[in-house]
Amino acid sequence: MVFLGGQVLPGNVGRxxxxxxxxxxxxxxxxxxxxxxxxxxxxxxxxxxxxxxGDMGTSYVFRAPVAPFVVxxxxxxxxxxxxxxxxVVPIGILGGVIxxxxxxxxxxxxxxxxxxxxxxxxxxxxxxxxxLIFGVWLRWLPIAAAWPKGAGFFTxxxxxxxxxxxxxxxxxxxxxxxxxxxMIEALDSDYTRTAVLKGLPWRTVIWRHVLRNALLxxxxxxATQTGYLIGGLVVIETLFRYQGIGSLxxxxxxxxxxxxLEAGILTIGIVYAVATLIAxxxxxxxxxxxxxxxxx
Amino acid sequence: MTExxxxxxxxxxxxxxVAYRVGRRNRAVLRNVNLTxxxxxxxxxxxxxxxxxxxxxxxxxxxxxxxxxxxxxxIALDGKDVMKLDAxxxxxxxxxxxxxxxxxxxxxxxxxxxxxxxxxxxxxLTGVTGQAAQDKALAMLNRVRISDxxxxxxxxxxxxxxxxxxxxAIAMALANDPSMLILDEPTTGLDxxxxxxxxxxxxxxxxxxxASILFISHNLAVVSNMCDRVGVLYxxxxxxxxxxxxxxxDPRHPYTVALLRCLPRGGQRKxxxxxxxxxxxxxxxxxxxxxxxxxxxxxxxxxxxxxEPPPLYELGDGRLSRxxxxxxxxxLPRATPAExxxxxPKQAPPVLQVEGLNKTYASHGRPLRAVKDVSVSLRPxxxxxxxxxxxxGKTTFARLxxxxxxxxxxxxxxxxxxxxAPRLASRSEDQVKAVQIVFQNPxxxxxxxxxxxxxxxxxxxxxxxxxxxxxDTRLEELVRSVRLTDxxxxxxxxxxxxxxxxxxAIAxxxxxxxxxxxxDEPTSALDVxxxxxxxxLLADLQSRQDVxxxxxxxxxxxVRYLSDKIAVLYLGRIMEFGPSEAVFSGPHHPYTEALLSAxxxxxxxxxxxxxxxGEIPSAANPPTGCVFHTRCPRKIGAICETQxxxxxxxxxxxTIRCHIxxxxxxxxxKPKTMETA
Numbered sequence: 005m006v007f008l009g010g011q012v013l014p015g016n017v018g019r020x021x022x023x024x025x026x027x028x029x030x031x032x033x034x035x036x037x038x039x040x041x042x043x044x045x046x047x048x049x050x051x052x053x054x055x056x057x058g059d060m061g062t063s064y065v066f067r068a069p070v071a072p073f074v075v076x077x078x079x080x081x082x083x084x085x086x087x088x089x090x091x092v093v094p095i096g097i098l099g100g101v102i103x104x105x106x107x108x109x110x111x112x113x114x115x116x117x118x119x120x121x122x123x124x125x126x127x128x129x130x131x132x133x134x135x136l137i138f139g140v141w142l143r144w145l146p147i148a149a150a151w152p153k154g155a156g157f158f159t160x161x162x163x164x165x166x167x168x169x170x171x172x173x174x175x176x177x178x179x180x181x182x183x184x185x186x187m188i189e190a191l192d193s194d195y196t197r198t199a200v201l202k203g204l205p206w207r208t209v210i211w212r213h214v215l216r217n218a219l220l221x222x223x224x225x226x227a228t229q230t231g232y233l234i235g236g237l238v239v240i241e242t243l244f245r246y247q248g249i250g251s252l253x254x255x256x257x258x259x260x261x262x263x264x265l266e267a268g269i270l271t272i273g274i275v276y277a278v279a280t281l282i283a284x285x286x287x288x289x290x291x292x293x294x295x296x297x298x299x300x
Numbered sequence: 301m302t303e304x305x306x307x308x309x310x311x312x313x314x315x316x317x318v319a320y321r322v323g324r325r326n327r328a329v330l331r332n333v334n335l336t337x338x339x340x341x342x343x344x345x346x347x348x349x350x351x352x353x354x355x356x357x358x359x360x361x362x363x364x365x366x367x368x369x370x371x372x373x374x375i376a377l378d379g380k381d382v383m384k385l386d387a388x389x390x391x392x393x394x395x396x397x398x399x400x401x402x403x404x405x406x407x408x409x410x411x412x413x414x415x416x417x418x419x420x421x422x423x424x425l426t427g428v429t430g431q432a433a434q435d436k437a438l439a440m441l442n443r444v445r446i447s448d449x450x451x452x453x454x455x456x457x458x459x460x461x462x463x464x465x466x467x468x469a470i471a472m473a474l475a476n477d478p479s480m481l482i483l484d485e486p487t488t489g490l491d492x493x494x495x496x497x498x499x500x501x502x503x504x505x506x507x508x509x510x511a512s513i514l515f516i517s518h519n520l521a522v523v524s525n526m527c528d529r530v531g532v533l534y535x536x537x538x539x540x541x542x543x544x545x546x547x548x549x550d551p552r553h554p555y556t557v558a559l560l561r562c563l564p565r566g567g568q569r570k571x572x573x574x575x576x577x578x579x580x581x582x583x584x585x586x587x588x589x590x591x592x593x594x595x596x597x598x599x600x601x602x603x604x605x606x607x608e609p610p611p612l613y614e615l616g617d618g619r620l621s622r623x624x625x626x627x628x629x630x631x632l633p634r635a636t637p638a639e640x641x642x643x644x645p646k647q648a649p650p651v652l653q654v655e656g657l658n659k660t661y662a663s664h665g666r667p668l669r670a671v672k673d674v675s676v677s678l679r680p681x682x683x684x685x686x687x688x689x690x691x692x693g694k695t696t697f698a699r700l701x702x703x704x705x706x707x708x709x710x711x712x713x714x715x716x717x718x719x720x721a722p723r724l725a726s727r728s729e730d731q732v733k734a735v736q737i738v739f740q741n742p743x744x745x746x747x748x749x750x751x752x753x754x755x756x757x758x759x760x761x762x763x764x765x766x767x768x769x770x771x772d773t774r775l776e777e778l779v780r781s782v783r784l785t786d787x788x789x790x791x792x793x794x795x796x797x798x799x800x801x802x803x804x805a806i807a808x809x810x811x812x813x814x815x816x817x818x819x820d821e822p823t824s825a826l827d828v829x830x831x832x833x834x835x836x837l838l839a840d841l842q843s844r845q846d847v848x849x850x851x852x853x854x855x856x857x858x859v860r861y862l863s864d865k866i867a868v869l870y871l872g873r874i875m876e877f878g879p880s881e882a883v884f885s886g887p888h889h890p891y892t893e894a895l896l897s898a899x900x901x902x903x904x905x906x907x908x909x910x911x912x913x914g915e916i917p918s919a920a921n922p923p924t925g926c927v928f929h930t931r932c933p934r935k936i937g938a939i940c941e942t943q944x945x946x947x948x949x950x951x952x953x954x955t956i957r958c959h960i961x962x963x964x965x966x967x968x969x970k971p972k973t974m975e976t977a
Contacts, residue, residue, distance in 0.1 A: 107366075194407040201361055202422050202472065203395020206387075212421070216412050292412055292456040 100183025123177030227283030327586020763812025878954030
């Protein structure tokens with residue numbers, strides 16, 4: 005898809021690289037050496053073939069193999085995602101659980117409504133507001149995410165907090181809502197009634213009987229969201245000038261650097277697929293009905 | 301039983317009133333209920349759905365839904381006022397003295413914990429942990445007579461059958477040796493044979509343990525077998541109370557009288573007259589009741605009944621009745637005339653002829669014979685009852701007829717002498733019209749977002765090919781034939797009660813003038829009074845339109861009432877097939893015998909009981925020889941294990957698949973036969 009899209013868009017690769025004043029012959033020669041003058045299907049075939057063999061192609065712009073760029077960027081994105089993830093998962097679940105335990109009371113309303121409102125705000129809005137508050141007015145956090153060379157773990161973490169906040173806000177409402185509805189369903193279930201009527205202390209009922217069943221669907225959702233955390237960062241990374249895979253793709257698209265663009269997007273696709281696979285796997289491990297159903 | 305003078309009452313409700321808050325108003329669900337259960341006593345609470353039975357149970361354990369609240373009165377468990385307990389004392393009461401088992405054990409057990417863990421945690425409350433708790437849990441499972449308790453401990457709930465799940469739930473309830481055990485519809489939804497087993501178990505445990513029992517059920521026969529005393533609840537009020545024998549044999553409230561008349565009893569059949577029904581509806585929750593709550597539905601009601609609320613009259617011998625005219629309650633006239641013009645089945649050529657029908661599924665590489673070599677025939681205006689436990693192939697057979705699944709090659713289904721294509725898509729429009737179905741749950745069978753008029757017009761358009769004026773006329777006829785009125789046409793399904801919805805579903809099935817209607821448990825989700833009305837309706841439609849039914853139900857009384865022929869299925873095979881009376885009165889196949897024996901009877905006759913052990917075997921791995929030999933109470937020897945018996949004709953039209961010769965079966969089942977007759 006991306007491959008086709010890149011081809012259909014107006015513009016000429018050689019012209020884009022060499023600039024508007026370059027000689028047409030030079031442009032043609034460059035196009036030929038890059039192989040972009042070959043028929044589409046042939047280009048596509050060789051590209052897929054090479055990709056499967058670990059060769060992601062050569063960047064048109066940097067005249068260097070794409071792979072190191074992509075791997076670097078992916079690593080950076082994963083760091084950012086991890087920080088956001090570590091922040092949002094426990095807090096999101098906790099928020100949902102607290103909301104459910106206070107069903108229809110003010111605290112529930114605050115968490116549910118608050119979560120929902122920050123979730124529907126796009127990242128660039130919350131991102132800019134957060135930059136203004138923490139970076140410009142309070143000057144607590146650096147506004148660009150790129151840390152100085154050779155920075156240690158904590159410095160890196162310090163630089164990553166601000167960019168991960170918008171991600172946190174987007175996911176918080178989502179995760180809290182899943183956790184809340186899972187909890188409410190589990191609290192209303194017959195097995196919870198059984199547990200209460202056994203005379204178990206309330207805490208045991210919640211920890212042993214309610215939480216595990218309530219959070220199953222939430223865990224799946226979270227794992228699926230990792231895909232978004234890594235792939236959906238174009239806006240955030242651009243906003244914070246962070247060298248992640250999102251900004252890599254953005255730059256590549258602007259520069260018509262198709263091998264880079266294609267490799268980046270395919271990588272994100274793979275991350276999505278792997279995240280979903282992990283989600284399914286986790287779910288089946290946690291849910292005895294599926295785990296043991298397969299054995300029988 | 302213990303001397304009632306000394307022992308404290310296990311449960312005492314005084315003027316208990318409970319309300320649910322709906323739409324910002326408190327609506328009364330229970331109204332001043334007084335009820336006492338003595339130590340060691342089993343008390344049955346009966347009534348139609350919505351009368352407040354479960355609310356009583358949930359109030360006792362203080363587990364009302366969020367919008368429910370106790371608005372008056374008191375509840376005393378072992379002399380302690382439950383409503384005055386603080387959270388910790390309430391927890392202790394639940395842990396020590398009261399337990400509850402309810403419907404649908406599959407949901408009552410935690411799906412993600414092993415059975416063993418769910419049991420041991422109860423013992424841990426009393427300080428018993430580790431191996432000691434394990435041992436106690438194992439002993440508890442042994443006590444509820446579960447097979448292979450050690451392996452059950454390791455399993456998750458979904459790996460157990462419904463009957464085993466309910467046994468586990470009972471084990472959990474009894475683990476703390478409660479003084480009060482509440483059973484809320486504990487066998488509803490289970491197969492008749494499993495129900496019988498669970499009831500036997502409860503009966504046995506009652507003798508072993510000291511617990512008093514509050515037994516809640518809509519099934520009068522079950523209650524009559526289990527309980528010493530019984531209370532009848534109507535619109536949140538106790539309307540009659542007394543010893544089980546008295547109440548069921550000599551009811552003193554018109555409601556009880558009417559309820560008992562709704563049941564097809566003593567082998568009653570459709571050509572012997574209609575079932576009686578109860579007109580009208582239960583007053584909705586929170587309704588204001590000026591006089592007697594039942595007055596609107598009672599043919600005996602007078603001005604006094606409508607104006608003056610009857611007190612609970614004491615009739616002596618601990619009998620109570622909330623009726624001004626309790627002495628003539630039994631003279632309640634019938635609500636539905638008994639006479640019926642049931643056309644005797646004519647000797648017409650069969651409308652349905654099924655020969656050698658097979659359906660094999662592949663299950664993990666092995667063939668699973670869901671239906672094996674089934675042949676039946678049915679004449680116009682006849683009903684074929686399909687009987688058997690779940691997993692016996694009843695529903696698969698129905699789906700094969702409807703063309704929803706294709707049978708294996710070789711068999712044939714003939715409708716009015718013409719071959720029916722195996723798949724619905726390749727059947728002609730007339731053939732599709734001719735075979736229709738009524739499902740168990742009308743809720744999911746009717747489109748929620750359409751009005752009744754839309755649903756029925758569409759059926760008439762599609763199945764009847766009608767339009768314009770003729771459609772309107774036919775629609776009116778159809779609506780009248782199922783005893784709905786124009787008023788019902790404008791509303792959506794959810795605005796109708798279960799019985800009315802089922803009428804709509806029946807009307808839809810009849811829109812195309814079908815030859816055969818498959819009724820898959822059409823009344824099992826309905827109350828007895830509504831069930832009676834639906835059964836009457838089906839019988840009326842049949843005698844008027846000469847339609848044939850394939851009637852699937854686990855309620856043998858209902859099947860017997862409506863059926864002319866019976867096919868008894870086990871693991872996809874027909875074990876017995878013949879005229880309804882011959883199959884029911886016997887001599888019959890040992891499996892049929894066991895099924896009949898499992899039915900709880902209202903008159904409490906301790907018949908020679910036959911119980912089937914264990915589970916129905918898997919159809920993917922059926923036993924060798926006669927498939928029933930593993931559970932057969934009359935197995936005669938090795939021949940049963942090695943050779944599958946043929947379906948042999950023992951009398952004209954009556955076939956049995958058993959090695960025991962017919963004369964021998966007659967001799968074996970003789971005492972039983974006389975009793976049923």
